[in-house]
Amino acid sequence: MQITRHFIDVRGARVHYRRCGSGPVLLMAHQSPRSSAEYVPPMQKWGAHFTCIAPDSPGFGQSARLPGGSDSDASGVGPDIDDFGDWVAALLDALGLGKVAAYGFHSGGIILMNALRRHPERFNALGVGGYAVWTPAEMALFADAYLPPFVPSAYGEHLTWLWHRVLEQSWFFPWFAADDAHRLSVAHDDVAKVDAVVQDFLDSGDAYRAGYGAVLRAPRGLPDADATMPPVLIAAYDGDPLQAHIDRLGALPAGWAGRKVATPGDLEDAMLDFLRGHLAPEPGALHEASDEGFRRVTTDAFDGLLHWRGNGDVVVPQPGGAVALMAGDAIDLPGSGLSDPWRGAPPEDWSAWQAVLDAAGGARLSPLPQGDPARLFPDLTPDRFGAYLTRAWSIVRARAVFDPWYAARAANAVPLGPDALDPARLARAHRALLQATSARAQMVARMGRN
Numbered sequence: 001m002q003i004t005r006h007f008i009d010v011r012g013a014r015v016h017y018r019r020c021g022s023g024p025v026l027l028m029a030h031q032s033p034r035s036s037a038e039y040v041p042p043m044q045k046w047g048a049h050f051t052c053i054a055p056d057s058p059g060f061g062q063s064a065r066l067p068g069g070s071d072s073d074a075s076g077v078g079p080d081i082d083d084f085g086d087w088v089a090a091l092l093d094a095l096g097l098g099k100v101a102a103y104g105f106h107s108g109g110i111i112l113m114n115a116l117r118r119h120p121e122r123f124n125a126l127g128v129g130g131y132a133v134w135t136p137a138e139m140a141l142f143a144d145a146y147l148p149p150f151v152p153s154a155y156g157e158h159l160t161w162l163w164h165r166v167l168e169q170s171w172f173f174p175w176f177a178a179d180d181a182h183r184l185s186v187a188h189d190d191v192a193k194v195d196a197v198v199q200d201f202l203d204s205g206d207a208y209r210a211g212y213g214a215v216l217r218a219p220r221g222l223p224d225a226d227a228t229m230p231p232v233l234i235a236a237y238d239g240d241p242l243q244a245h246i247d248r249l250g251a252l253p254a255g256w257a258g259r260k261v262a263t264p265g266d267l268e269d270a271m272l273d274f275l276r277g278h279l280a281p282e283p284g285a286l287h288e289a290s291d292e293g294f295r296r297v298t299t300d301a302f303d304g305l306l307h308w309r310g311n312g313d314v315v316v317p318q319p320g321g322a323v324a325l326m327a328g329d330a331i332d333l334p335g336s337g338l339s340d341p342w343r344g345a346p347p348e349d350w351s352a353w354q355a356v357l358d359a360a361g362g363a364r365l366s367p368l369p370q371g372d373p374a375r376l377f378p379d380l381t382p383d384r385f386g387a388y389l390t391r392a393w394s395i396v397r398a399r400a401v402f403d404p405w406y407a408a409r410a411a412n413a414v415p416l417g418p419d420a421l422d423p424a425r426l427a428r429a430h431r432a433l434l435q436a437t438s439a440r441a442q443m444v445a446r447m448g449r450n
Contacts, residue, residue: 001047003040004296005305005338006288007062010087010094016062017055017095019286021047024279025100027092028054029108032215033208035061035200038105042268049276051283053095057111058087059207061200062338066210078210081218085114089122096287098122100280103271105129106242107215109234114218120229125278127271128234130242133220133249142216145176147209150201152423156393156430163386166197173241186239195382198389202431223253231255233274237267294338299355301347304340306360307332314363319439319446320377321366322432331363335438346441350449353442368446371404377440380433389434396429397421 003020018036020043028039036054043052058079059065066079066087088111092100101124104112109128116123134142152158169175171187201208223229232255236243246258261267294305308314310329317323322337323330332339334356335346347353357363369376378395380388399405400420402412419425433439 001044002296003043003047005294005307006286007292008091008094008286008288010091013058013064013066014062014289014292015055015058015064015091015094017053018043019054020044020052021050023050023282025097025281025283026050026052026275027088027097027100027102027112028052029057029088029102029104029112030054030060031104031106031108032057032212033060033201033204034197035203037061037196037200045268046272049272050101053097053100053286055091057108057211058084059211060204062203065207079214081110081114081214082118084111084211084214085118088112088115089119092122094287095283096285097283098281099124101125101127101275101278103127103129103275106132107212110215110218113222113232116230116232117223123230124280125230125275126232127275128232129267129271130236130240131234131245131249132242133245139216141177142174146174146216147213150206150208152205152427154421154423155397156390159389159393160386162198162201163194163389166201167194167386169197170194184239184241189384191382191384194386198382198386199434202427202434205427222249222256225251225253227253229253229256231274231278233257233259233271235259235261235267235270237261237264295360297356297359299352299359301344301352302334302340302342302356304334304343306334306340306356307338308360314361316357316363316365317432318366318369319373319443320369320433320436322435325428325432331360333357333438333442336436336442337432338435341437346438348441348444348448350445353445354449365446368443369404371406373440373443373447375406376404376443377436392433393426393430396426396433399429400426 001020003018005018008015026046030036030038035056039054043054046052056063066083099122102112109131112126113128116126150158165175167189171184172178172182173184234249236246243260246260249258259270261270291311292309294307297306307323308331309323312329315326315328315330316333317326317330323332324337335341380392382388395405401414402408403414
């Protein structure tokens with residue numbers, strides 16, 4: 001089932017969302033520090049029953065953060081959980097939606113629970129996968145260590161920390177409590193799973209602390225048992241550290257229930273069954289931004305979404321670049337920026353690339369970088385030890401000093417501007433390089449075109 005991607009402005013800030021399926025609306029809120037990308041598999045399943053709408057929460061994925069506070073302020077100054085709950089209602093207004101059913105996992109569920117309490121008229125029902133009810137001692141433990149700053153360092157040391165932080169989140173909970181008492185039964189070293197979280201973390205950067213912090217500081221009190229509220233199901237599976245919190249929920253309002261299930265699949269099935277019993281209206285046309293979005297393009301070699309921005313003279317970034325690094329109107333070709341990858345191996349025949357460009361309406365090509373494509377763009381496939389992250393950082397740092405980057409000689413020196421080696425600037429280039437899975441093939445194709 002096809003998923004489409006869109007942008008919309010909510011209270012003047014850009015928000016990215018995914019959409020899939022048809023029928024009644026189901027709003028889906030992801031956990032922190034993930035993005036709506038984590039909901040691609042369930043959206044493809046649940047889209048048979050719902051119009052699934054999964055936004056990137058403020059400060060995560062491709063959504064702008066909420067105003068206020070400082071990323072570097074460890075005290076948690078900034079937006080609070082009420083700001084995020086009110087944002088949900090503002091998002092529904094911006095999309096042109098009234099009442100919806102909703103589902104949130106972990107911190108996404110806490111955001112939706114707050115939105116339901118503040119705006120109960122906007123919900124038919126709410127499903128929550130794992131709801132945290134912390135003890136004072138647990139809260140104190142989180143406050144001290146759970147949300148350290150994530151700031152790019154000159155030589156990429158932050159990336160080594162990031163890889164291990166994400167990997168060991170599946171070994172221990174909380175992630176920094178590396179002892180037998182905090183081991184998890186669901187430990188793994190699945191490179192694809194770790195990389196998916198790493199990529200979302202890189203998109204959020206230090207802003208992850210604002211959204212995550214608001215959730216961790218949020219009051220956990222539930223409505224009184226005699227309160228009249230839309231129905232809610234809270235469930236958690238074996239191995240989820242929040243499953244034990246089902247026993248902490250206490251007396252619940254009528255129509256509310258807490259449930260323990262065996263597997264993640266059982267959780268999805270339970271939520272689907274519950275939410276289908278509380279259907280919301282089918283939506284009309286959803287609103288979206290007119291100056292940025294995703295265009296579906298289908299050719300013999302490509303069938304996917306291309307990210308574009310602007311309505312003027314559209315430019316294709318050079319191989320290894322992305323729309324996010326461009327100042328004006330631009331489009332990401334397959335396997336770069338936010339665009340989908342090629343259906344198979346990226347072609348080295350320019351005709352396949354040109355067919356995609358033609359189908360997308362055409363664009364002007366940026367100049368090619370100089371150098372050997374194979375050396376400019378080595379293999380950056382994710383590996384078990386996270387070496388691809390620091391390898392990519394070494395490339396973008398060297399690229400700011402030499403042209404081509406692999407020719408570290410005086411004759412290839414690049415004049416250094418005042419911010420050439422600024423870690424924040426390198427971080428943006430690093431993110432684009434990791435996304436550029438077809439950069440080498442694109443350069444080879446362009447070098448060989450007629």
